[in-house]
Amino acid sequence: MASSGAQSIAIDECMALDFVGEIAQTHHIGFIGNLHVTTVLFEESEEATADVQRCLDEGQHFPGYVFGLGGPLTQHITRSRLEEAVAAYRARR
Amino acid sequence: MGKELLIHALRGERVEQTPWLPHIGTHAAQLLGVSAERYLQDDELLARGAILCADHYHCDGIPLLDDPQMEAISLGCVAHWSEQGPPSIVSSPLYAIPPEQVVAQLPPLPDETTGRWPTVIAAGTRAKPELMRRDVALVGVAAGPCTIAYQLRGLALFTDLFRHPESAAALFAYAGQVSAISARIYAEVIGCDIVAINDTPATMLKPDYFRQYVIPNLWPAWEIIHSAGKTSSLWA
Numbered sequence: 001m002a003s004s005g006a007q008s009i010a011i012d013e014c015m016a017l018d019f020v021g022e023i024a025q026t027h028h029i030g031f032i033g034n035l036h037v038t039t040v041l042f043e044e045s046e047e048a049t050a051d052v053q054r055c056l057d058e059g060q061h062f063p064g065y066v067f068g069l070g071g072p073l074t075q076h077i078t079r080s081r082l083e084e085a086v087a088a089y090r091a092r093r
Numbered sequence: 094m095g096k097e098l099l100i101h102a103l104r105g106e107r108v109e110q111t112p113w114l115p116h117i118g119t120h121a122a123q124l125l126g127v128s129a130e131r132y133l134q135d136d137e138l139l140a141r142g143a144i145l146c147a148d149h150y151h152c153d154g155i156p157l158l159d160d161p162q163m164e165a166i167s168l169g170c171v172a173h174w175s176e177q178g179p180p181s182i183v184s185s186p187l188y189a190i191p192p193e194q195v196v197a198q199l200p201p202l203p204d205e206t207t208g209r210w211p212t213v214i215a216a217g218t219r220a221k222p223e224l225m226r227r228d229v230a231l232v233g234v235a236a237g238p239c240t241i242a243y244q245l246r247g248l249a250l251f252t253d254l255f256r257h258p259e260s261a262a263a264l265f266a267y268a269g270q271v272s273a274i275s276a277r278i279y280a281e282v283i284g285c286d287i288v289a290i291n292d293t294p295a296t297m298l299k300p301d302y303f304r305q306y307v308i309p310n311l312w313p314a315w316e317i318i319h320s321a322g323k324t325s326s327l328w329a
Binding site for chain 1: 102
């Protein structure tokens, strides 16, 4: 993906963000990811703030990092959980 | 909000604050209180949804439409619509035909008058100035070559890769042209700041197949996006 010709890549929630960050840095591209949508927003089994912290801890070390979701929102969610994630991101960005 | 911050980061640069771009799916339909089926086929709802999500979640960029089936439906595939999520493809003109007939039966290439494109273009025309005023990047999300090939051919695509590679190669090349047309419409007609190619099914391919069938058929889209001065992204 990193050598596909795109200027950036977005990866799903299964990938380790710091591993992707190293690859992106090597290829001089941006990378987007990867809040655990399944556990934080669909199953609600993981805390939003903790997973935002994971994303920023792993991603912000590298140039080109963009905070994003690790998959599309394809079902209704508890809006307050995404609002909490966004608030946590905005406090730490 | 920070459109330029987002664009610089997506181009691999270190920026002073981490920007935020959500893979929003059909969440705007929930915020608007309408079904995904209605939201995805209504230019006013698409535009309002993009603006609403950008405002509510303080995004630096927002997709105009996040429906990986849009291109396939415009090529004659039949969709089953959903209340909450994007539609599913339930049949295609290429599902049940022998591999040697695939090339002869490829649908005509789409343009901006095909399928839901007029709706998407109208939505983009409505949303772009509002997002520009908010300093939010408008993001076009086009289906990638493997997504389109898989939706047109179904699971037979994967047996074609083994048993009829020439037919599979022709289908991937055709699908790459469709992705490039979508990229052109998003970049040049609508004027999106960022154009992403969403090709999640490509992650099912082994690396050799990804290099052989997907990467070369992404290049026409990248050339169009970069020639238009826009920023590209691959989502998978």
